[in-house]
Amino acid sequence: MTSKLDQLSQMTTVVADTGDIEAIRQWRPQDATTNPSLLLKAAAQEAYRPILEQSILWAQQQGGSAQEMLAHATDRLAVLIGQQILGLIPGVVSTEVDSRLSFDTQATISRAHKLIHLYEDVGIDPSRVLIKIASTWEGIRAAEVLERQGIRCNLTLLFSFTQAAACADAGAFLVSPFVGRILDWHLANSGRQEFAPDEDPGVLSVTRIYNYFKQHQYPTVVMGASFRNAGEIEMLSGCDRLTISPALLQTLSEDQGPLARRLSPDHAHSDDARLQLDEPGFRWGLNEDAMATEKLADGIRRFTADQITLEQQIRQFAQAA
Template sequence: MTSKLDQLKAMTTVVADTGDLDAIARWRPEDATTNPSLLLKAAASEAYRPMLDKAVAFAHAAGGSSDEQLGLATDRLAVLAGQEILNRIPGLVSTEVDARLSFDTAATIARARRMVEFYDDLGVDTGRVLIKVASTWEGIRAAEQLEKEGIRCNLTLLFSFAQAVACAQAGAFLISPFVGRILDWHLANSGRDRFEPAEDPGVQSVSRIYNYYKANGYNTVVMGASFRNRGEIEMLAGCDKLTISPALLQELEDNHGELARRLAPETASTQDRFGPMDEARFRWESNEDAMATEKLADGIRRFAADQITLENQVRALARAA
């Protein structure tokens, strides 16, 4: 029997959750996703040094204040990384907007447009680029406008059903509901030390969203993310896309048991009923979901911290140049 990875690829688009260029070449995924944490890790490798140098030189030539140049350099680095990744995959790459803009719709739109312009300057087909935006109310409104402009978006840091409904109603191209971080919260707050894959709260959350979208005719792509173990992935086999770390890709390749399909459009059903999502309802639903509120805030803080660390590295490189 073929590996579980090959079986998964027959029913789900497999996405590499890494910025490591060697890992992407090794696993040959359809798409790839990056975020500030992954970019920070990748930037420590020799493969990224030429991109760092180019990004710093670009920002210096553009002029402006030191803070403006720093922002230009880090955005340019993210785009250069995306370009290199696209050279190694046939599909899409996701490039993330600075998490510190998560509550500023106008600034998120402006930064997204700049990143797309950078890709265009480099001769990259911008139809292969997704701009990643946090699934805050402000981020969802930014994505709504960007989608109207033809800039497709990946709504990330998604933990709640309310976020998923709002994203679909806004016309988002893709959402990235986080599985493992939901599990982390429930392990920390339930008094339990484990959940079987079928009862994993993160798995149940993504399954609920998938079934709701398919049963109601939403075109927004569901891409499960942030996995803690192989069992979570197996329970979501058939989901539109799954973004998976190299370590878990290896586990799937090494396992040759039968992989059953768990999700499919033709079997999707839901008991959920949801009318138009306005800001008041979104904020109330979010307030009532302690897990989603805490994990969204924590995720934004973590991405922002890694963005600052990356900026410090770029600043040091600029000074040494």
């Protein structure tokens, strides 16, 4: 019997949820995804010091205000780490737009163009990059424009069916529902101590989204993310993609038990009618979901906090150099 990780890889595209080059080198996933939190961890490692130095030097050469140079440095750092990752994987890497732009459509579009140009500058074809954008109304509208321009997007911080339906209707290439953070909210607010994998609220949310997309023939890829345990991953086996931390990749690789397929486009069925949401409908649907409203806001705040911390580290490093 092969490991559960090997079995999963036969039915789902496995994505590494890390910016750690060594972890990616070890696991050799098809794709990889990063975010400000993962970049912050990576930048603290000695192995990334040369890349950090290159990013700061490049930013200083661009000129501008102190804040503009910090933005240049963090964007360049994200792209250089993405370039290294792409040297190890056959697929794509996701690179995130500054979360402080989550409610500004035009600024998100502009930053996405900048990231794509930075990748082109280091010899990376844009087809190997997904631009990660928070699943706000403004972010979804930005993705709609970018997709029409040939820039593929990964809509992240997705916690509700409303968000998912709007992303699919906008033609987003990929959505990343956050399984574990949904579970976190329900554990904190339900009075329960645990949920079995087959009743895990995050698992049920992704299953509903997957079946809806397949039922209505949306091409948007569903990539479950933010897992808390291997049981959640097993319940979503067969999902288009799953982005998994190195620790859980290790757990799955050590488990030799059988893994049944849970999701399949051939057996997908949804009772949800096809939705075409305008802005009031989207905002009302999100408002009616307390979990999604709270976790979306919390996620943006957390990514922003890590982005600011990363900028502070870059500033201190530049001053000490």
